[in-house]
Amino acid sequence: MPRLSVIVPAYNAAGTIASAIRSTLNALPRDAEIVVLDDGSSDATAEAARGVLDARVRVLSRSNRGVAATLNDLIGATDSEYIARMDADDLVLPGRFRRQLGAMGGTVDAVFTTVVTWGSGMPGLPRPSAISEEDFGLHLLLTNPVAHSTMLARRSAVQDVGGYRVLPTEDYDLWLRMAANGARLRRLALPGLAYRVHPGQVTASAQWRRASWENAELAAAYxxxxxxxxxxxxxxxxxLSIDDSRTPDEKRAELDSFTGLFESALHGHAPSAQRALRRKLAERRSWLSARLEEKAVAT
Incomplete structure (x- = not known):
């Protein structure tokens, strides 16, 4: 069995899948494979993927079942020690997997990277900002700090929590459950991926975001x-922002209570990590205040 499997769910990605695979091959270490699963595409995704002739690439196909089910099927179709994610429309940057595998050590369960954004709008270059294993969980309580397609994880850590669940933000849900289960997650500062931004992607949808905020399983994991x-x-x-069972004052009180507990949890963390987390918490508090003010004006 290979040491690393890079799993690639693909749906109607005929125009981008070949470049995604080639960029992954260019960064692929020894003893690794790429496994693509065409999730019932209506275009020539599978044919385009099979057109990349390399023994390290496997291409599977089946009827459409959605991204979470596709990821679980890809995990089931591989048996490597490590699993890495890649999307069918992104590009792997040189050195990504070498740096991630080197950062795993004996105690880390998943390593992510920052990303360079490209596509619609201006290119985005990240500030080289790492997140340590000690701080990652607290970041998850404020926002999802990583792109799904940058993950490299121990297979055992993913399987210990049951893999992916079929719900909005299946990636964030997985990180929450892994962290709650004691898994150690970290983010490297250097970008490992060129992340394509386009108007039609699911994460650009307000409906998708709302469904994530309302999801009971995700709420329980959080x-x-x-x-x-x-x-x-x-x-x-x-x-909290869309909870119609609470008044604005009750929402502010809930956030104040969370803030107090969060501040207490920061003790013992590195000063730079505390500053980053406080800055993000302030951003989230401002975001909620703006939402409450907008709703008050609308009513």
Whole structure:
């Protein structure tokens, strides 16, 4: 069995899948494979993927079942020690997998990278900002700090929590459950991926975001991690913003309570990490305040 499997779910990606595979091959270490699963595309995705002639590439096809089911099928179709993610419309940057595998060590369960954005709008260059294993969970309580297609993880850590679930933001849900289960996650500062931005992607949809904020399973996963890290269950700030069962004052009080617990949990973390987390918390508090003010004006 290969040491690393790069799994690539693909749906109607005939125009980008070949370049995605080639960029992955260019960065692929020894003893690794790429496995593409065409999720019932209506275009020539599978044919384009099979057109990249390399023994390290496997291409599978079946009827459409959605991205979470496709990822679980890809995990089931591989048996490597490590699993890495790649999307059918992104590009792997040189050195990505070498740096991630080198950062795993004996205690880390998943390593992510920052990304360079390209496509619609101006290209985005990240500030080279790492997130340590000690700080990653607290970042998850504020926002999802990583792109799904940058993940490299121990297969055992993913399987220990049951793999992916079929719900919005299946990636964020997986990170929450892994962290709540004691997995150690980190983000490297250097970008490992050129992340394509385009108007039609699912994450650009307001409907998709709303579905994520309303999802009960995701809410439970978030609350479980909050209980582990700050000592009490909590509600996502995004979910709090759309909770019509609470008054604006009740929402502010809930956020103030969360802030107090979060601040207490910061003790013992590196000063630079505390500054980054406080800055992000302030951004999230401002975001909720703006949402509450907008709703007050609208009514």
């Amino acid at each position: 609350s479980a991690l909050a209980e582990r890290l700050i000592g009490a269950p909590a509600v996502r700030i995004t979910s």
